[in-house]
Amino acid sequence: MPDEVLNDISHRRYNPLTGSWLLVSPHRTKRPWQGAQETPSKNTLPSYDPKCYLCPGNKRAQGDSNPPYKNTFAFVNDYSAVKETQQDYHPETNKDDVASLLLQARPVTGRCYVLTFSAKHDATLADMTPEEIVPVINTWTRIYASHLSPSHPLNGQAAYVLSTIPENPDGEVTPPKHQLKNMQIFENKGAAMGCSNPHPHCQIWTTSTLPEEPGKELVNMRKYKSDTGRHLLDDYVKLELEKKERLVWENDSFVVVCPWWALWPFEVLIISKRHVRALVDLDDKERLEFAQAVQEVARRYDNLFETNFPYSSGIHQAPLDCTEEEAETSWFHMHFYPPLLRSATVKKFLVGYELMAEPQRDITPEQAAAKLRDCGGELYRKSLQ
Amino acid sequence: MPDEVLNDISHRRYNPLTGSWLLVSPHRTKRPWQGAQETPSKNTLPSYDPKCYLCPGNKRAQGDSNPPYKNTFAFVNDYSAVKETQQDYHPETNKDDVASLLLQARPVTGRCYVLTFSAKHDATLADMTPEEIVPVINTWTRIYASHLSPSHPLNGQAAYVLSTIPENPDGEVTPPKHQLKNMQIFENKGAAMGCSNPHPHCQIWTTSTLPEEPGKELVNMRKYKSDTGRHLLDDYVKLELEKKERLVWENDSFVVVCPWWALWPFEVLIISKRHVRALVDLDDKERLEFAQAVQEVARRYDNLFETNFPYSSGIHQAPLDCTEEEAETSWFHMHFYPPLLRSATVKKFLVGYELMAEPQRDITPEQAAAKLRDCGGELYRKSLQ
Numbered sequence A, B: 001m002p003d004e005v006l007n008d009i010s011h012r013r014y015n016p017l018t019g020s021w022l023l024v025s026p027h028r029t030k031r032p033w034q035g036a037q038e039t040p041s042k043n044t045l046p047s048y049d050p051k052c053y054l055c056p057g058n059k060r061a062q063g064d065s066n067p068p069y070k071n072t073f074a075f076v077n078d079y080s081a082v083k084e085t086q087q088d089y090h091p092e093t094n095k096d097d098v099a100s101l102l103l104q105a106r107p108v109t110g111r112c113y114v115l116t117f118s119a120k121h122d123a124t125l126a127d128m129t130p131e132e133i134v135p136v137i138n139t140w141t142r143i144y145a146s147h148l149s150p151s152h153p154l155n156g157q158a159a160y161v162l163s164t165i166p167e168n169p170d171g172e173v174t175p176p177k178h179q180l181k182n183m184q185i186f187e188n189k190g191a192a193m194g195c196s197n198p199h200p201h202c203q204i205w206t207t208s209t210l211p212e213e214p215g216k217e218l219v220n221m222r223k224y225k226s227d228t229g230r231h232l233l234d235d236y237v238k239l240e241l242e243k244k245e246r247l248v249w250e251n252d253s254f255v256v257v258c259p260w261w262a263l264w265p266f267e268v269l270i271i272s273k274r275h276v277r278a279l280v281d282l283d284d285k286e287r288l289e290f291a292q293a294v295q296e297v298a299r300r301y302d303n304l305f306e307t308n309f310p311y312s313s314g315i316h317q318a319p320l321d322c323t324e325e326e327a328e329t330s331w332f333h334m335h336f337y338p339p340l341l342r343s344a345t346v347k348k349f350l351v352g353y354e355l356m357a358e359p360q361r362d363i364t365p366e367q368a369a370a371k372l373r374d375c376g377g378e379l380y381r382k383s384l385q
Ligand SMILES: O=P(O)(O)O[C@H]1O[C@H](CO)[C@@H](O)[C@H](O)[C@H]1O
Pocket: A348, A349, A350, A351, A352, A353, A354, A360, B188, B194, B195, B196
């Protein structure tokens, strides 16, 4: 800890990726805790569930059947948040018309995929080995590569990965005819994060617009670059490797840190050490090392409170349709936002003050990182089985 | 609905108060719903709970006893998120030092209050009459008035309300010696919003810094004013009174709308019709009419799914320490963010895509407003008792 005093005083920290502040109240963890204490949970799910719409061979809500897939399987979400084709809408904007200023809307089209991580209903990324996670990363990479715009600066890399990563024998998705702007890969894990099916899977939403969060990050990384001549996340990775107090784990290609500006109690960021702009920049070794990093995070999370740890995670990388400058400004990273604070049942609520005034956290990111550093080793469930 | 097509296509809407966009997917509500259907819940709480740390006469966690108060009672939170006095911290900032750019922290001091709404353990704002809510608003007003800076442009109004609204016979809070910048009044209601004690109460956090949300609103309202010469919320209120489709309820002094840019399924905004800068601007009639508006929202919420409806609410108004220009830019309003979407048990999760990419909602604000317009009338629980 560079400034010991930050362990004790309430303070704000700055998130340079989004350009906003959050409130940190470290002394609040000194509150007595009378909440429930859980006993370690065993995984009691079957490895195949005939009622699961994601298990191999099963029927989905709208009648389609899943193939008897081996690892990953991607399909268009039966209830997508955005549609590929819809009625046109071109609102008039007129500076003198109050309604056109205060009631602004713009159409969004796109396509949403669901992607399974494993054929096994009861697997999670924490249960899988890095080698078993590689097919997931390969599929992410192929899907991203196949959706790039014809003029994308990473087309050379995309062509290379599409010719070297084998096609999924259980089927591939074909991109929509209309070029889309952005691809957001994300996982909601656990009922606490709105996930209704425990079968391991993520979602991939592609949209015609650049969403708020990656948009803000691009703006702030661009500004940092023009102010300093350097990349924000390049500087940040070097700083964390030197300081060590927020470092959870590293390998040759990636660092895992609880970022200085973490909001969620055990928030984690995986950042590439070299300048990787998107999945297609990763080589074979790096994809394996990314799988290792993801596995480390998932396993440490589960070990922390000896539970199936809920979280939302997501990858930020270069947009599907972007300029050379935007691609160069992008720096591959993956966020993990887990709600648990004190135990398997006590979560941090981001509610009244957080929604109306400013995000607020209790334990410091340094305290969180120290705990996550300490819970490597075998997955706690292994010894219970 | 000005553009019928927005009922069917996915689109983004612009929030002019925060300057950000959100994704609206109206067609998503056409998803089949197999979730639970609840039966109307009766309120089964006692009106006095000897174990509740908020009931009159009871002991609190740190040993203090509550007075035998009649309506409201305010005290300093035993576990405040910010402290009044703490060690100094003056970080050095140096443009050439990467750590001072990427690891920024600033001290925050302040004081957090808890304020009960009623002596009755089992009351909620929906059960209380507007006349019973007036003491709550009076207390908010006196606390706000007594915390203003010596040079505050609303000091005249503050002196007037302090001399006309009677003191709380059960005790008043005295402001801290160090002038603070902002006061955030907010309520977390229901376990779904992180509230652990059903005794009706809110919190009031005062801080030495202006938090993110009111800060963003000031920036955007200022910009609108300098662009158009008019106040953003003045224009917006007039627009909603003319369009009617997002209007839930109104009286002489306030409108209740589901704002155009609502994120939460049944999000509501109470806005003053005339230019009220802060609580101290309200006269006796307006405080009663504000109580009526709050009561309408709380009762309609409970009636909607015949349940004790969870939400977080909060008031935005002029900061405690501000310039004439900042006070003039402020426009009194109260946000309500409720998580329920389909029924008493089905909530909207703001998770993966929302956290990583962009806030997303399913039903439109116009659909939500129509439902809330239709559920006025007596509180559903009354006829069950
Ligand atoms: O202060 P309480 O009621 O203990 O806590 C609740 O409200 C706070 C302010 O929104 C949040 O920070 C907490 O996560 C929530 O549980």
